[in-house]
Amino acid sequence: MTQFSVPWLPRPERGNYGFPAKAVVAAIVLLVVAAVFYWVTNTFLGGRPVAMLLLVAAPILVAIMAAAAAFAVSTWRAWGPILFKTAPFLLIGAVIASCVCVWAANALFEWAREDLVAAAANDPGATTWFNGPLTLDEIVSASPALLPAWISPLIWPLQFPLFRDVVSMTTLIIFFTIVPVFVIWWERKVAGRIQSRLGPMRVGGWHGWAQSPADGIKLVLKEDLVPKEADRILFRLAPYFAIIPAAAAYMALPFGVTYVFRDLDIALVFILALLGIGVVAVIVAGWASNNKWSIYGAMREACQMVSYEIPMGMALLVPVLCVGSLSLREIGEAQAEGWFSWLAFSNPFAFIAFVSYFIASLASCKRAPFDLPEAESELVAGFLTEYSGFRWALFFFAEYAAMFVICGLAVILFLGGWHSPLPASWGAAWGDGILARGLKGVLFSGPIWFVLKGTFFLYVQLWLRWTLPRIRIDQVLYACIQVLLPLTMILVLGSTLWVWAGMSESGAWTVFDRIVTWVLGVVGMIFALGLPAIAAYGFYHRRRLVGSLVIDPLPGS
Amino acid sequence: MAEIVLQSAPDVLIDIDRSEQGDLHTEEMLVNMGPQHPATHGVLRVVLRTDGEMVLEAIPHIGYLHRCAEKIGENLQPFQFIPYTDRMDYLSGINNNQAFAIAVEKLCGIKVPSRGQAIRVIFAELNRIASHLVTVGCYGLDMGAMTMFWWCFREREMILDLFEAACGARLTYSAITVGGVHDDLPDGWVERCREFLDYFGPKIDDYNKLLSYNHIFLKRTGNVGVISLEDAIAYGLTGPCLRGSGIRWDLRKVRPYDGYEKYDFDIPIALPGGTDGRPEGVVVGDNWCRYFMRVLEMAQSVRIIRQALDQLPDGDVLAKKIKNLKLPDDEVYVEAENPRGQLGFYVRGDGSTIPYRVKARGPSFNNLSILTHICRDILIADMPAFIASIDIVLGEVDR
Numbered sequence: 001m002t003q004f005s006v007p008w009l010p011r012p013e014r015g016n017y018g019f020p021a022k023a024v025v026a027a028i029v030l031l032v033v034a035a036v037f038y039w040v041t042n043t044f045l046g047g048r049p050v051a052m053l054l055l056v057a058a059p060i061l062v063a064i065m066a067a068a069a070a071f072a073v074s075t076w077r078a079w080g081p082i083l084f085k086t087a088p089f090l091l092i093g094a095v096i097a098s099c100v101c102v103w104a105a106n107a108l109f110e111w112a113r114e115d116l117v118a119a120a121a122n123d124p125g126a127t128t129w130f131n132g133p134l135t136l137d138e139i140v141s142a143s144p145a146l147l148p149a150w151i152s153p154l155i156w157p158l159q160f161p162l163f164r165d166v167v168s169m170t171t172l173i174i175f176f177t178i179v180p181v182f183v184i185w186w187e188r189k190v191a192g193r194i195q196s197r198l199g200p201m202r203v204g205g206w207h208g209w210a211q212s213p214a215d216g217i218k219l220v221l222k223e224d225l226v227p228k229e230a231d232r233i234l235f236r237l238a239p240y241f242a243i244i245p246a247a248a249a250y251m252a253l254p255f256g257v258t259y260v261f262r263d264l265d266i267a268l269v270f271i272l273a274l275l276g277i278g279v280v281a282v283i284v285a286g287w288a289s290n291n292k293w294s295i296y297g298a299m300r301e302a303c304q305m306v307s308y309e310i311p312m313g314m315a316l317l318v319p320v321l322c323v324g325s326l327s328l329r330e331i332g333e334a335q336a337e338g339w340f341s342w343l344a345f346s347n348p349f350a351f352i353a354f355v356s357y358f359i360a361s362l363a364s365c366k367r368a369p370f371d372l373p374e375a376e377s378e379l380v381a382g383f384l385t386e387y388s389g390f391r392w393a394l395f396f397f398a399e400y401a402a403m404f405v406i407c408g409l410a411v412i413l414f415l416g417g418w419h420s421p422l423p424a425s426w427g428a429a430w431g432d433g434i435l436a437r438g439l440k441g442v443l444f445s446g447p448i449w450f451v452l453k454g455t456f457f458l459y460v461q462l463w464l465r466w467t468l469p470r471i472r473i474d475q476v477l478y479a480c481i482q483v484l485l486p487l488t489m490i491l492v493l494g495s496t497l498w499v500w501a502g503m504s505e506s507g508a509w510t511v512f513d514r515i516v517t518w519v520l521g522v523v524g525m526i527f528a529l530g531l532p533a534i535a536a537y538g539f540y541h542r543r544r545l546v547g548s549l550v551i552d553p554l555p556g557s
Numbered sequence: 558m559a560e561i562v563l564q565s566a567p568d569v570l571i572d573i574d575r576s577e578q579g580d581l582h583t584e585e586m587l588v589n590m591g592p593q594h595p596a597t598h599g600v601l602r603v604v605l606r607t608d609g610e611m612v613l614e615a616i617p618h619i620g621y622l623h624r625c626a627e628k629i630g631e632n633l634q635p636f637q638f639i640p641y642t643d644r645m646d647y648l649s650g651i652n653n654n655q656a657f658a659i660a661v662e663k664l665c666g667i668k669v670p671s672r673g674q675a676i677r678v679i680f681a682e683l684n685r686i687a688s689h690l691v692t693v694g695c696y697g698l699d700m701g702a703m704t705m706f707w708w709c710f711r712e713r714e715m716i717l718d719l720f721e722a723a724c725g726a727r728l729t730y731s732a733i734t735v736g737g738v739h740d741d742l743p744d745g746w747v748e749r750c751r752e753f754l755d756y757f758g759p760k761i762d763d764y765n766k767l768l769s770y771n772h773i774f775l776k777r778t779g780n781v782g783v784i785s786l787e788d789a790i791a792y793g794l795t796g797p798c799l800r801g802s803g804i805r806w807d808l809r810k811v812r813p814y815d816g817y818e819k820y821d822f823d824i825p826i827a828l829p830g831g832t833d834g835r836p837e838g839v840v841v842g843d844n845w846c847r848y849f850m851r852v853l854e855m856a857q858s859v860r861i862i863r864q865a866l867d868q869l870p871d872g873d874v875l876a877k878k879i880k881n882l883k884l885p886d887d888e889v890y891v892e893a894e895n896p897r898g899q900l901g902f903y904v905r906g907d908g909s910t911i912p913y914r915v916k917a918r919g920p921s922f923n924n925l926s927i928l929t930h931i932c933r934d935i936l937i938a939d940m941p942a943f944i945a946s947i948d949i950v951l952g953e954v955d956r
Contacts, residue, residue: 195707195708284687290590292586369773376595377596377698378937378940380594380942469701470700471776472776472777473610473776475773
């Protein structure tokens with residue numbers, strides 16, 4: 001930021017922080033209007049909730065937003081540069097703030113569902129003109145004492161499940177948008193570090209953090225190009241085949257016990273099915289492009305899909321067998337008792353199943369070394385050859401969003417889901433107060449652990465991509481069908497026998513089971529601690545490892 | 558794209574022979590690989606006749622980068638033609654300069670001062686390392702291992718820094734000219750060069766760890782695109798491609814020029830897998846051997862440069878008269894060992910200062926000629942692997 005300024009940001013200048021008077025007047029007028037409407041609705045409409053919401057709450061919200069926007073615009077020049085210089089703290093702050101928001105929203109929803117709606121169910125006579133079960137007075141009487149009465153119109157819509165769904169859907173879409181934007185930037189930084197360069201450094205100030213949004217804007221502004229000979233309808237349709245399943249997969253993906261949009265009994269099958277639909281997008285895109293390289297890409301993806309899907313599904317059967325459920329929430333909850341209760345360490349077959357699932361999942365995400373459908377040195381860009389601009393961006397969005405889903409599945413099914421390495425039972429004595437719930441969410445089991453672990457496996461995917469060469473298509477088929485498939489079959493069989501042996505509850509078997517779990521857990525711990533340690537060592541000694549000539553240029557150059 | 562194919566070959570979809578029962582065939586397809594393709598290393602166009610992923614036939618089409626380099630040589634004095642030789646094989650400009658300079662010196666009987674010769678060797682070997690770094694790095698790129706490319710270019714950048722300090726250019730050096738070297742080395746250059754060699758030596762091990770002995774890489778390149786000894790000789794392959802087929806043939810040893818006989822170095826050749834540290838699954842003449850030749854030659858170049866820096870004599874670097882040379886009415890053909898093979902120059906003088914005829918024999922052109930012979934019944938993914946392993950530079954193929 002010191003030597004480079006983003007062109008669309010105004011340069012910091014001194015003076016003229018005048019507060020826009022018009023916005024203040026507008027806010028005051030709106031507040032007056034809201035007060036008048038409050039009196040009118042209370043007197044003539046009997047305080048009907050919808051009228052209150054539209055006529056009173058809406059002007060108040062708009063007034064607050066107008067005042068905030070006016071304040072932000074008038075002082076932007078003063079705090080804008082500071083903001084861009086302190087981007088890392090902002091990032092951390094945003095993460096913490098969003099965690100708090102998610103927690104608060106969840107608490108509010110739970111309260112609305114349990115206290116308000118359940119209370120209304122006990123009182124069948126209570127109906128309003130909208131056939132909603134609750135009036136404002138009832139909400140006020142059911143609310144905690146510290147909530148002021150004027151907030152009740154805002155809480156009122158929460159009693160309708162549709163409204164709660166809309167709010168959580170919005171949250172999910174925001175998360176779904178942030179993941180690719182962040183991961184693309186992060187991938188470029190990781191690749192830069194691995195390859196002895198810096199990656200994006202300019203856009204936005206701190207380590208080019210605004211590179212992905214800037215690229216997104218560029219892609220949206222690009223010409224909307226459809227090749228003349230392409231199948232126009234399918235060509236336009238294909239990106240949506242990619243992005244919609246990837247987005248829909250988030251609907252069933254639990255971030256925590258209650259942090260799930262729809263808790264399905266067959267969530268695992270649902271997510272796998274949606275990820276399978278993503279393959280259709282690649283095939284349709286390749287076919288519709290009417291380009292020979294695209295067709296090659298599409299056919300490779302079809303080929304790859306039939307070979308990786310079966311071992312992947314088989315590997316995922318192992319934790320399903322161990323827990324006895326297809327519901328991701330139940331599988332996650334079965335691993336609440338700390339590091340050694342995680343399913344990857346429950347038996348040797350599950351441990352190997354985790355590795356085979358991870359390999360197959362690389363193929364499923366079209367990540368290196370299985371990135372054959374878009375192999376840039378062989379097929380130009382594979383199925384993406386003819387795509388540009390927004391459609392290309394949609395494909396990329398879908399790919400990175402699906403990567404997180406795949407990593408999330410690995411985390412839920414094998415590595416404890418949203419639970420921390422500490423056993424959740426340690427916090428059982430802390431009670432159920434607001435503070436205790438917050439602390440337990442951070443220490444033992446909460447969405448933050450799920451996101452952290454998922455991000456770690458995203459990093460592993462990036463790491464592999466920038467280290468390994470690409471496999472040839474016949475080797476992919478060989479590896480998946482002739483190696484992984486028999487292996488996962490044996491794993492399913494062995495895991496079944498292991499679970500069956502555990503059902504006998506003999507003492508000797510329990511001891512043996514415990515010893516194996518401990519050994520596997522320690523092996524996993526060595527990996528989990530060793531890899532970051534190596535990375536930290538490499539980062540700390542990077543100048544010695546790379547050499548001195550890099551820093552010290554020759555006089556003539 | 559479809560239109561281009563139609564123009565070049567009307568029979569886009571060739572009716573296949575369905576008489577072979579029990580053998581699965583699909584419709585054959587003609588695919589243009591290039592001239593704009595990430596893996597053809599320039600503007601090479603290869604027309605592939607494919608059956609699914611199998612390449613049945615690959616026919617190279619060249620000439621997209623033709624710039625009449627030889628004809629230009631017949632209109633300029635030899636020292637003026639030196640910058641044009643840079644642009645032939647643009648990754649090893651100095652080696653091209655050297656080959657042409659040696660040819661003219663032999664024609665005119667010019668004796669190069671010993672310091673000039675030593676600097677020529679240092680430059681040529683540094684450029685050989687730089688060129689091999691591009692080859693090795695791009696081989697990683699073509700295999701999908703992009704990190705190799707950046708690591709190699711990191712070191713190549715330092716060599717370019719050295720060249721920039723020595724002659725002011727980073728790609729088209731024209732540092733070697735008829736009669737010696739254009740300029741002497743600047744102060745402190747020798748020390749910086751030694752520093753670089755100290756730094757670069759261990760890096761070769763890093764390349765081997767990252768790519769050469771990588772399991773996937775070995776599976777991709779081992780026993781693929783095998784060029785037999787007979788084929789290599791019959792098609793006139795030279796350089797690492799020839800040595801990759803198992804012949805110990807290097808002009809620096811067999812016909813030493815510019816004082817290469819004074820230095821102690823080895824000529825690496827391909828060995829079958831399992832012998833002398835070569836991994837299993839590798840056969841003589843495959844893609845991996847040709848790739849590995851370059852890695853081994855880089856280490857040998859480091860040895861040569863170290864010796865040349867130690868033995869660097871004092872004195873002039875350039876013979877007295879190089880401008881307005883009267884070329885005798887005689888002809889000469891001289892070959893020198895380029896990073897890609899033997900670059901030969903035929904120069905015919907007619908008594909004036911301008912050559913009557915200049916003809917180049919490019920290693921890339923000859924190495925490319927074997928493409929059709931080898932790329933038959935291989936997978937599409939092996940095409941870039943093979944093209945990268947013979948390491949053509951289209952600037953020199955088309956000249």
